[in-house]
Amino acid sequence: MPGEKSLDFKASGKRLLAVLRPERWRLVAVVLLGIASVALAVSGPKVLGTATNVIFDGVVGGQLPAGVSKEQAIEGLRADGQDQLADMLSGMDVVPGQGVDFTHLRDLLLAVLAIYVASALFQWVQGLITTGVVQRVVRHLRADVETKLGRLPLRYFDGQPRGEVLSRVTNDIDNVAQTLQQTLSQLITAVLTVVGVLAMMFWISPLLALVALVTVPLSVVVTALIAKRSQPQFVAQWRVTGTLNAHIEEMYTGHALVKVFSRQEQAVAEFHDQNADLYEASFKAQFISGIIQPAMGFLANLNYVVVAVVGGLRVASGSLTLGDVQAFIQYSRQFTQPITQIASMMNLLQSGVASAERVFELLDADEQTPDPAEPAVLPERVRGRVVFEDVSFRYVEDQPLIDGLSLVAEPGQTVAVVGPTGAGKTTLVNLLMRFYEIDGGRITLDGVDTRATTRDALRSQVGMVLQDTWLFGGTIRENIAYGVQDVDEERLVEAAVATHVDQFVRALPDGYDTVVDDEAANLSAGEKQLLTIARAFLADPAILVLDEATSSVDTRTEVLVQQAMNALRSGRTSFVIAHRLSTIRDADTILVMEHGSIVEQGSHADLLAAGGAYARLYASQFAAAVAATD
Known part of the structure; x- marks a missing residue:
C-alpha cells in the first residue's frame, strides 16, 4: 500500500507543486475556466429566484384590483388592517390587475439554461486540460524514475x-496520479464555489448568511470527532488486509509444502481468523465513517429549517422577496457540499503527498559515480588480461571485507574462485564489473584502469552466467539474442548448437519462436540455464563470469551445461565461482578465499598436495558424498 501519512507534508507538498511548474500556463487556464464555471453556476440560483418572483408577483398582482397603483393597493390593505400583507407587498414588484409575465419568465428560464450549459462546458474543458496536465506530469515523473534507476548503484x-522499489515505481506513482487527477480541478472548483456562494449569500441577506455560517464550525467539530474514531479502524483494516494478503500469498506459493506437511487445516483456520479480524475492522471503519454523511445531512437540514423560518419571516416583513429566499436556500445547500468535498480530499491529499515523498526519496538516492569526461579507450580487440592490484573494499565503512588483494588472470586462463560463504567470491566479480567501486588499489583490463573507461565499454567485454537464470517474456530467439544488435539467424543457431540448446528447442512445437512466459515455467531449470x-x-x-551456473540442475543436465560452458570458455579469460569443487578441477588457477583474502592459489593437484584450506574443503565435500552414498 502507498504511504498513508507523509513525514514532512509541507516540504513534500511544495516539491510536488514544483513538479507542476512546467504546466503552469495550463494550470492558469484551469483556474480561469474554474472561475468562469463557478461564476455561472453561482449566478444560476439568483436568476431562478428572479423567475420565482415573476411567478409570485404575477399571481399576487392578478388578485389585486386593476386600475390602481401599487402604493394605492398597499394603502388600501393598511386601511383594512392587513399590515403584514401590506408589508410583504411593499417588497414585491407587482402591477395590480396584471398576471404572470410569461414572456419575461420564458427569457429568464432560457437564460438559466444557457448559464448551466455554459458552466458545464467550461467545467468539461477544465477537466480535459487537467487530465492532460496530470498525465504529462506523471509521464515525466515515470521517465525520471526510470532514468534514475539506471544511474543507481547495485548497492x-x-x-x-525488491517489492519496496517496485511499489515506489508503480503503486506510489499511480497514487500520485490519482490524487492529482481527483483533487487538482475539484479542489480549485470547491474553493471557488465556497467563495462565490458565500459572496452571494451575503449579498442577498447578511443576516441569513450569518445564520447559515453557524452550522459550519459545528459540522467541522462533528466531522473531526467521527474521523478521530474511524481513523484507527482504517489503520487496523489496512494492517489486517496486509497480513491476510501475505498469508494467502505464502499459502499459494508454498501450496506443495502445505500439502506435504498436512497443514491445510491449520492454514484454513488461520485464514478464517484473519478474515474475521478483517471483517471486524472493516465493519467498524465503514460504520463509524459512514456516520459522517447522515450527520452532515442532519446539520444541513437543521440549517435548511432555520433559513426557511427566518427567510419566511423576512419575506412577510417585506425585507426579502420569495425568490431571494429560494435562491438563498439553494446557496445554503451548495455551501455545505464543497466544504464536505474539501474535507474528504484532505486524506487523499495526505496519501498522495506521502506517495510523492517516497518517489522523491528514490529520486534523491545517491547515484553511482559518473563515468570520466574523457574515458580511456579499450583496445579494439580485448585480450582479456585482468589484474587486481592491492585492491581493498568494504560494504560497511567500519567492516573491511577485502584488503590488499592482488591477482593476475592471463588471457584465455580459467580462474576458479572457491571458499566458504561470505568469503568475498561474488564480491570479486562485482568489483570487476564495477557494480561496486573499490576503496583502494586498482583493477586493469589489458592495462587500462577499469575506472578510467566507461561502464558500458567495460561490461560489453564481459559475459555473465549466474546461478539464478533470468529470462523475460518473449520468444526463445529473443532471449538468446538479448543484448546483441541485429544478429542473423545463422549466428544465433550456431550459438545454440554449440551450447546444446538447439537439440531441445527443435523438439518444441514452435521451435525458436516458442514463447517463454514471465517465469519461464514451460522450461526446465537445465534448459533455462542452457x-x-x-x-x-x-x-x-x-x-x-560463471557464478554457480550448475548448482540448480541435475547430474545429467550438469554434463550438458559443463560441455556448453567448456565451449563458451574456450579462448576467453574466465572467472568461475563454484561450491562443487569437482566442476573446477581443470581450471588453470584456483583461488581459495577466506575473509576477503586469497589464502591459497594454484592448480587442483598442487592445492591438494599442499594439504591446506582447499584440501580441507575438498575432503569435506568428498566425505559428505561418501556419507550420503552409505
Missing part, C-alpha cells in the same frame, strides 16, 4: 527489498 538495490549460456556465447565476450 542501493542490495539494500532495498539458454543463458547460449546468450553469453552469442555476445562473444572477452571475459566470462
Whole structure:
C-alpha cells in the first residue's frame, strides 16, 4: 500500500507543486475556466429566484384590483388592517390587475439554461486540460524514475527489498496520479464555489448568511470527532488486509509444502481468523465513517429549517422577496457540499503527498559515480588480461571485507574462485564489473584502469552466467539474442548448437519462436540455464563470469551445461565461482578465499598436495558424498 501519512507534508507538498511548474500556463487556464464555471453556476440560483418572483408577483398582482397603483393597493390593505400583507407587498414588484409575465419568465428560464450549459462546458474543458496536465506530469515523473534507476548503484538495490522499489515505481506513482487527477480541478472548483456562494449569500441577506455560517464550525467539530474514531479502524483494516494478503500469498506459493506437511487445516483456520479480524475492522471503519454523511445531512437540514423560518419571516416583513429566499436556500445547500468535498480530499491529499515523498526519496538516492569526461579507450580487440592490484573494499565503512588483494588472470586462463560463504567470491566479480567501486588499489583490463573507461565499454567485454537464470517474456530467439544488435539467424543457431540448446528447442512445437512466459515455467531449470549460456556465447565476450551456473540442475543436465560452458570458455579469460569443487578441477588457477583474502592459489593437484584450506574443503565435500552414498 502507498504511504498513508507523509513525514514532512509541507516540504513534500511544495516539491510536488514544483513538479507542476512546467504546466503552469495550463494550470492558469484551469483556474480561469474554474472561475468562469463557478461564476455561472453561482449566478444560476439568483436568476431562478428572479423567475420565482415573476411567478409570485404575477399571481399576487392578478388578485389585486386593476386600475390602481401599487402604493394605492398597499394603502388600501393598511386601511383594512392587513399590515403584514401590506408589508410583504411593499417588497414585491407587482402591477395590480396584471398576471404572470410569461414572456419575461420564458427569457429568464432560457437564460438559466444557457448559464448551466455554459458552466458545464467550461467545467468539461477544465477537466480535459487537467487530465492532460496530470498525465504529462506523471509521464515525466515515470521517465525520471526510470532514468534514475539506471544511474543507481547495485548497492542501493542490495539494500532495498525488491517489492519496496517496485511499489515506489508503480503503486506510489499511480497514487500520485490519482490524487492529482481527483483533487487538482475539484479542489480549485470547491474553493471557488465556497467563495462565490458565500459572496452571494451575503449579498442577498447578511443576516441569513450569518445564520447559515453557524452550522459550519459545528459540522467541522462533528466531522473531526467521527474521523478521530474511524481513523484507527482504517489503520487496523489496512494492517489486517496486509497480513491476510501475505498469508494467502505464502499459502499459494508454498501450496506443495502445505500439502506435504498436512497443514491445510491449520492454514484454513488461520485464514478464517484473519478474515474475521478483517471483517471486524472493516465493519467498524465503514460504520463509524459512514456516520459522517447522515450527520452532515442532519446539520444541513437543521440549517435548511432555520433559513426557511427566518427567510419566511423576512419575506412577510417585506425585507426579502420569495425568490431571494429560494435562491438563498439553494446557496445554503451548495455551501455545505464543497466544504464536505474539501474535507474528504484532505486524506487523499495526505496519501498522495506521502506517495510523492517516497518517489522523491528514490529520486534523491545517491547515484553511482559518473563515468570520466574523457574515458580511456579499450583496445579494439580485448585480450582479456585482468589484474587486481592491492585492491581493498568494504560494504560497511567500519567492516573491511577485502584488503590488499592482488591477482593476475592471463588471457584465455580459467580462474576458479572457491571458499566458504561470505568469503568475498561474488564480491570479486562485482568489483570487476564495477557494480561496486573499490576503496583502494586498482583493477586493469589489458592495462587500462577499469575506472578510467566507461561502464558500458567495460561490461560489453564481459559475459555473465549466474546461478539464478533470468529470462523475460518473449520468444526463445529473443532471449538468446538479448543484448546483441541485429544478429542473423545463422549466428544465433550456431550459438545454440554449440551450447546444446538447439537439440531441445527443435523438439518444441514452435521451435525458436516458442514463447517463454514471465517465469519461464514451460522450461526446465537445465534448459533455462542452457539458454543463458547460449546468450553469453552469442555476445562473444572477452571475459566470462560463471557464478554457480550448475548448482540448480541435475547430474545429467550438469554434463550438458559443463560441455556448453567448456565451449563458451574456450579462448576467453574466465572467472568461475563454484561450491562443487569437482566442476573446477581443470581450471588453470584456483583461488581459495577466506575473509576477503586469497589464502591459497594454484592448480587442483598442487592445492591438494599442499594439504591446506582447499584440501580441507575438498575432503569435506568428498566425505559428505561418501556419507550420503552409505
